[in-house]
Amino acid sequence: MLNMAEGIARLGALAESPVVDTLARAFADAGFDLAIVGGPVRDALLDRTTNDLDFTTDARPDDILRIVKPISTAQWDIGRAFGTIGAKVAGEQVEITTYRADSYDGVTRKPTVEFGDTLEADLVRRDFTVNAMALRIPGRTLVDPTGGVEDLVARRLRTPAEPAVSFGDDPLRMLRAARFSSQLGFDPDPATVAAMAELRATLSIVSPERIQGELVRLLQTDDPVRGIRLLVETELIGEFLPEVPALRLEVDEHHHHKDVYEHSLTVLRQAIDLEHARHPDAAPDVPLRLAALLHDIGKPATRRLEPNGGVTFYHHDIKGARLARKRLQALRFDADTTTVVTRLIELHLRFFGYSEGAWTDSAVRRYVRDAGDELERLHILTRADVTTRNARKAGRLAKAYDDIERRISELAAQEQLDAMRPALDGNRIQEVLGIGPGREVGEAYRFLLDLRLDEGIVSEDEAEQRLREWWAARG
Structure with a gap:
């Protein structure tokens, strides 16, 4: 009050x-x-x-x-x-x-x-x-x-002039309504909501850069879900991020699956909670939040209704990453943000194989290698992606992820995972094999990196011996 x-x-x-x-x-x-x-x-x-x-x-x-x-x-x-x-x-x-x-x-x-x-x-x-x-x-x-x-x-958002006049002057104000709704916890009055729906097409005269700026400010709030719901309700989001309302997939009486739209909003909310818990003093992580919102946008295009009543979304991670890249580029996001978001979407399913059976150390090393600098964000996104109401299943997944984080920490302490490189560099590979620069050096480097991932740290002498054996076996 x-x-x-x-x-x-x-x-x-x-x-x-x-x-x-x-x-x-x-x-x-x-x-x-x-x-x-x-x-x-x-x-x-x-x-x-x-x-x-x-x-x-x-x-x-x-x-x-x-x-x-x-x-x-x-x-x-x-x-x-x-x-x-x-x-x-x-x-x-x-x-x-x-x-x-x-x-x-x-x-x-x-x-x-x-x-x-x-x-x-x-x-x-x-x-x-x-x-x-x-x-x-x-x-x-x-x-x-x-x-x-x-x-x-009254905790109300209202325009000083008639909403149609205000939004006609600057359509970006419609996006600001969503941002301030999230930022302040206020509700737009009915006339404002109606005008947002009626005038949504006028957003086309606003530059992608200005739209991107408002989207970022919305995602930086503590409760962006509130504003996103308003944008979906008024269909305004369809003018610049249509992949989000497309998540509201129809569910027929014979084929059942969870509501992908509501799931995505829950993942976003849980990612923000984890972000605050793990990094309480850090600035809002916009790439992480974008990835949480968009991680399942490949599902509509990959949905298959099975004869037994099941529903599959095979390769929705790959499809979603491609869609996200195209959309973020259209909104003029910088290359770094686009790369981070698409990489997280590509990798967001990788962990769930771990929960079905313990990985070898080699598999854990590859998980770390593939995540690279985004490992912490991937930890958060993967944990946030668990929205099941089955307490036993949720507990099992949380325990499994606790275990993989523990193993990563232990291996990192033992093997310097954050600097994962073969024992020999490109120059030394050429010296050992007596070859010059070319495709074979890259193949040899990948062989040694696989050796490092499979067996952990090997000495330089051991690496040279294994490299010679591999080269001889090639004929």
């Missing part, structure tokens, strides 16, 4: 902070208005951590720069065309933007930048009422022209 008295007290403390007080005095002395705006005001009222300080003013960009130069250690004006000047004041990074009164062309979503004259008019053009509040400083007056406080109390 929102306690306004405590919230106002937190706003007062924010206004008294060195950076805010310094800026407030500087702008007042120069004869301009200044207000803290948007997220910092909302978060102070909700008692949430405030990471960014955003300000708005009636000063134009040139005036802003002139005012902040004497009180800041650095300034940047990359956003000057949009009225934004950045600076580092009292050790903190801030952004100060001239009041805006933009209009949109409705085709490219690019705004016609127009500077405004009043704080109230600036606030009305923002995305949601809970983000359209400001605190005037140094006077400490809360300005809330669209009912943001009431919506905070």
Whole structure:
């Protein structure tokens, strides 16, 4: 329950902070208005951590720069065309933007930048009422022209203008609704939900890079499942990530299998819980969360209904990895993220053979080798992929994975698994066999690596002898 008295007290403390007080005095002395705006005001009222300080003013960009130069250690004006000047004041990074009164062309979503004259008019053009509040400083007056406080109390997301107008101005706001729903735990009002469904096709005018950015911010929240459900409910997600709603496979009365969509959301939630438990101070692991969400997207294309009533999804791991790569590239994800996600999807079934019978040390080494730098993420994804309601089965799988992690740790201590290489490098292979660079060197290297995986560490002398025997046997 929102306690306004405590919230106002937190706003007062924010206004008294060195950076805010310094800026407030500087702008007042120069004869301009200044207000803290948007997220910092909302978060102070909700008692949430405030990471960014955003300000708005009636000063134009040139005036802003002139005012902040004497009180800041650095300034940047990359956003000057949009009225934004950045600076580092009292050790903190801030952004100060001239009041805006933009209009949109409705085709490219690019705004016609127009500077405004009043704080109230600036606030009305923002995305949601809970983000359209400001605190005037140094006077400490809360300005809330669209009912943001009431919506905070009701835990409601609502647009300041009619939703169709707001989303028509910038369709990306529909994705932000999902992100803020997850981030704040708020529900969009019915009119907002209806507009998201009705206007979903307009997302096509938004660049893939901006869509990707909002998807990442959604996945970075503690409860992205909430926002994903909203995107699926409104069918908005079909405009940029259609593989997710496609997981809602039809189940007929003769062929039964678990709900792949609900399973995937559970895996995502469990992966986040494990991420927090195993690495409590780490930043949100977006590649891991993407892999958890997408790990079964190959199932619709590989589903086969068997005569006995069973359902199979053979090779859905390989198919899913290919689909994920194509989709992530379309959304302009970087190559590293794409590679990590697709590798995790490729490997997410590998462990389940272990639970059916203990692996040899060689098999464990190969598991480590194949996972490479993503071994810890694979541990988390594989554990999260157990969603069975059968307590005995879940316990057996958990015990099996405890065992494989123990064996990996023991082998790592004994054999330096994180630096798994043959005893001989390419140059030494050429010397021992008396050959030059070429395909045979690569084949010999793979033979020695297999030897290392099968038998563990072997000495250099032993490796040379086995290499000569292998070469002689080739004829």
